[in-house]
Amino acid sequence: MNPLRHAARSLRREFLAGDLLTVFAALVLGVAVMTAVGTLVDRVTLALGASAAEAIGGDLGVRGREDPPAAFAEEAGRRGLRSARMVGFPSVLFHGDASQMATVKGVDAGYPLRGQLRVARDANGLAPEAARAPPPGQAYADPRILEALGATVGERIEFGSGHVRIARVLLAEPDASGGLMEMAPALIVNRADIDAAGLLGPGSRASYRLMFAGPGDAIADFRQWLRPQLDGGLRLVSIEDAQQGLRAAFDRAGRFLALAALLAVLLAGVATALAANRFALGRIDTVAVLRCLGARQRDILSALALQLLLLAIPACALGIGIGMLTQMALVEALGNLIPARLPLPQAAPMLSGAGIGLLLLLGFGLPPLLRLRGVPPMRVLNRSFSALPPASLLAYAAALAATVALAVYATGDLPLAAWVLGGLGALALLAAAAGTALLWGLRRVQRRLRGPWKLGLAALTRRRGLAVVQLVGLSLSLCALLLLAVIGPGLLGQWRDRLPADTPNHFLLNVQRDQAEAVDRTLRGLGVAEPDLQPFGTGRLLAINGRPPQHRQRDTDDDDDANRPVNFSWRHTFPPANALTAGRFWEPGSAAAEASVEEGWAQRYGLALGDTVTLQLGEQERSFTVTSLRKADWDSFRVNFFLLLNAGAVGDAPYNLISAFHLPSGRTALLAPLAREFPNVSVLEIDAILQRVREVIERVSQAVQLVMGFSLAAGVLVLLAALQATAGERRYDSAVLRTLGARHGQLRGAVLVEFGALGLLAAILAVAAAAIIGVVVSRQLFELALVPPWPALLAGGAGGVALSVLAGWSGSRRILRTPPALALRAFL
Template identity: 40%
Template sequence: MTLLRYAWQSLGREWRSGELRVLAIALVIAVAAVTSVGFFTDRVQKAINLQAAELLAADLSISSSQPLDPQFAEEAQRQGLITARYVSFPSVLVSESDDALAELKAVSASWPLRGQARISAQELGGDHVADSGPPPGEAWVEARLLALLDVQLGDKIWVGDAPVRVTHVLTYEPDRGGDVFQLAPRLMFSLEDLPATELLGPGSRVSHRFLLAGDEAAIAAYRSWAEPRLVSGQRLEGVSDARPELRVAITRGEQFLGLAALMSVLLAGAAVAVAARHYSERQADTSAIMRCLGATQRFVLQVFILRVLMLALLASGVGLLLGFAAQNVLARLLAGWFTLSLPLPSLTPVFTGLAVGILTAVGFALPALLRLGQVPPLRVLRRDLGAPPPAIWLVLLLALGTLGGLLLWQSGDPRLAGWVLAGAAVMVAILWGVAWLMVRLLAPLRSHGGIALRFGLANLSRRGALSAVQLSAFGLGIMALLLLALVRVDLLANWEQSLPEDAPNHFMINVQPDQVGPLRDLFLARGLDAPVYYPMIRGRYTRINNDPVRPEQFSDPRAERLVNREFNLSVADRDLQADNRIVAGQWWTQESDQPGWSVEEGLADTLGIALGDVLEFSVAGERISAPVTSLRSVEWDSFNVNFFVLGSPGLLDEQPATFITSFHLDEASAPLLRDAIRQFPSITVLDVRALMQQVRDIMDRATLAVEYVFLFTLAAGLTVLFAAIQSTRQLRRRESAILRTLGAARLQVIKGLVTEFAVMGGLAGLLASLGATVVGMILAAQIFDLPYRPDPLLWVIGVGGGAAGIALAGWLGTRSALRQPPMSTLGQGQ
């Protein structure tokens, strides 16, 4: 208790004297930055997940070929979840004048649980939202079904034995994105009308869907309960099980937000490390006096550690309040940008903020504090006896261990955390090494130039180690600012441009070989570019390396589903599509006539397929086998036609095939679709604009969130610069006093200091520009899988802005020292 009381009392005295304020400010801003990022990203990610939940019209979905056991609904009710049901199946519809194949969807009154449907009372345009499905006796249909049945709104059609009246055109289903490749246009009606249709019987191709929505904890608990009770033919889906296009957008959005949080953690550690080093140097006299008064080395060390821990708790509390206030104000400012209101954050960022404050203080400040216990009492008489330098292995172990743990905790992505940690360690080492080398190279120049330049260069070279530390801190801070200001913009712009406005928004499938030519002519006749048609062959994956492939041998449910169904295979020519990239093996060349398969890398990982494996597919009763000659990465969010498995030229030429294509069509060209369907009734045109809008919404919201989240990270970067300048404030005050005592004019001293900071800022900007370029390229290639071309403006702003900014910041940070009379400074023994 005596130790705690003394540490608390001394903390108050130190605070009043200003010794701990730099460290406290660094901790407060660090925790506020990390916490605000945590609170805001927590809310934004929840909002993104809610938006993505529209893919299912729910938070969780269970699909089955048979009606679910009542226990699933009973458990959902017990856990307080809201539920809905729908049944979908293909059937032939009959009108007064025609009949057509359609995909029927009978929905319960509570559908949809997430999102809203959109319907229109006219065939084109003028749609509005609908919070529930059609009432009994009514039906909503897609516009192309009106053309196939030759009916208008208000007409009656027969769904099996039940007549229903077509009242609205269905323009958008919130859960359509999860099943865009339907074989026929949609008709939606009430689940209450389903028994009267008498369409369901033994052998019917029907899919039952049970939808659930609720809070995260209840959904997670229900998922854990339901998964072991699913039987063959049943599948549980959540937001994370989305289509590849949407899943890629969600993942990249979360990665960008995670990067914002990681940058805050990295800069927080740098700021605290610099501030703690300055604090330990200032406390060497205090430690020596305590040792002279009888305090043991252990007692001195415990006092300083407890003092910093208490400060960390107080600073963390203040940082939590500032972080929550900052994100709350930000959420209010951005309320108009989000169609969904941002959910309340969880308590996780609170614990994260406290942990960041304490672990950052301990991990980055402890190496410097451990020196204080070793200050010899003789320092009271001999000021040259300071604390011994901390062990390099201890500094590196604590810093890297703390930073690695915080990065992994913040990101939740070991790969992202690993790259950032490795990059940070390498960049800090390079920054310090190059900074030390630059300081040494400047030494011969200290005798050249004017008085201000010589004075500034002399200061840099005379304090070689300290200048290298400052230069490294400045370089790290400027590098972070460059990443935030320029590289971030380039990466986000490249991400948004990955889905251009003219990206394909329609797919056409079930095109017969003799229809390809006339359909191309139809496009050309309308002045449009004819799309490229790709052959699509249905085949079942049966063997790998002559071993049979069975669904039960896979523990992954997705792998079991893939093996249990037919694949859409295709044949690729010698040219690889622009949105595909070979990651292993070789693409087919003109000289190679050997048959082979090219497999998408994600599918290969799921099914355990490796380069060189011989795969066999059963196509129309014929076995076709070939080795895997390449693995590909596919940009699924490009909305181009892509396949999981491609065959080499000639491998599947003799097999029956239909054709598929994708194309962009604006509203003015929409009549082309009706003409194509009337001329070729067997084709199916799929409108994926709703899914594309889902992807664009996620991109826009994630980009906007990142833009503002990085404002908080900016504060952490500025803290590094502030702490680096303050670390030599007392030293510069004493040097200025000595120079002025020796006759130097105040203006000469100011010019010398500004020159020193300008040179240091220019050198730091040069290092930072190199670091930001390298880090940007690594992030683009290894994390976000995006193209990145360094902007030459980055170097201009880095070097010029670094010199001007650090010179200004240095002058502002030290001008108070120049205002004090020299005798006052020298009389304090500072």
């Protein structure tokens, strides 16, 4: 016997029979989804690492609310490093009667140190060119500024107390950090113009940065020298900082994609195992005949294994091709959430995808074939057959572990895999236990039943092992389908609903106390119902429980948190867009020195109820006891603070006022008189940010729906494979019963009872598991408080029961059309 020739002939003959086609489809789906998601994650990771220095405008830097000392640049020059100074702040620009909020960035002659500053001579961006810092009196403006102001290149715009001339249109700046959440379009000017305009006085919201560039060894040595020189108000800027904004935006998208990919791989493995098990059972008689004809056992097993391997080669190739096409579609769907210049796809994700396919095949397809080693030649004359050997169970466990490990490696999200796969694993165990207990109970109940109920339940109890396997497969597939079709869109919808139509889209900063009444009156005149001007103070965090504060989750470049600046506010009542998680909030009339801390800030410093926080508030030093912890909804775009103090115990701490409010789109220009009357007040329009967040959600939704298509297809495969797992046995039972005089209606009713009972129990388990997994995953990984959508979940469970019954009814029609003699002959 030639195993390879026998395998090739058998594959051509049996490919379209059903079981091998299911295995083939499962392999294609598993390879495609892991290739697509793995390639996308790999390309984004490489792009982030390659563009990190360009995204911060240098190799190392110092940032803070104060201008870094000149001694830093002098020391860098002595070490052969180049340096550049930058300062950025929000400001309102004017051109005639038009106004526009802009992020003004002042740079010196050394800018940029890394990357290219790209400009053009007109707003169309034709003939782009690289440029250095603008000379004094000139500026590079984002096209949105020109459009909003109705200005053109060469015209002058009002800038602080003076004017600058628009010399070029700004196309790209190297230190834009991906541009994901820019507060306003950028205006780049010379640092000398900012100093002359008088915009950097007390109370300004300026952020200073001193960047350095040079050889890697020199940068590393300079970092060691620089770190001890920093006081509490200055921090190092490293290339890791450049990735935070993009990674934060890509993180939630990546987790949604990983959820769909992991479910697809797991379901593909279950479908492969069910189909391969049915394939192996169908080969029992063939193996027995071959053994009678003298074929060696190892040759028979080799031929069957080669048959699966020959099936895997085109499946992996097709899966990789589909995965690469899908990856291109994902890049298009995610758009500018990811870097514009992605590197070419690497071989590693494609090899990982192919590895997934081989693991699915060998791990889930090979164990059923191991059962055929025990088929004796006497099987031709009797129906004896060995049970599943222990080696097969070990192979299943090893395959599952290896598949999960490779899937986690490809998606890069261990916590998500642990929660989701752990939940599904618990569901499988629960389904097996529930199925065993149900069958034990049915054996005692069925004796008292009559007609189709007795026949249907008897069929379940007679094939207990296969019935439990079917129940586990049905439960997993239904749960995964509910996670994808109900929980996934629910999470995306809740993420989208966190930005209602009246979300605050404007901020007022640096409002002085004596301006509060006039500003409040102006805002109410514009239709703002509750301007809610809140105090905004900046002090120093001196101590926690009498000791210098230490950051528990320390960044590598943070040396000491003592004496560091901290922003805070105070109020009498509990703030909106917050939830109390521990302790109690002070009474409105209280004068006790109490503090309420946001739970993220509390974890950062290890704060607990009863701890004491010591602050420097202007010229005074005060201590406050932590009496409550809060969870702030940062996605609400309201004014939130890490640290809130009891207004009755603050005293005369210096402060200004801040407000967040909503104005209908297009009415921002009405704030121009306010900005002119109070030049110190900064008006931030964040409509662009809100639109960006909504765009992120929509793009993530499109990408996730694309990957979910693979997962849903894998779930359907599992469902069909599970429902067909006992088709052969039911055909034999039906033939025997028809020979004994059973009517078609009785047999059809028995099948409907059998599949209805399986489907109902699987639906109950799947709905409960999907709700629990969805709530846990949403809270632990997506930071969303998902309320299980019970109507949709119950409708999905009912659909699963209906599909189970429909599959049983459809299968019974084929069985009943087969003459009993032919059906019995196939089993003799």
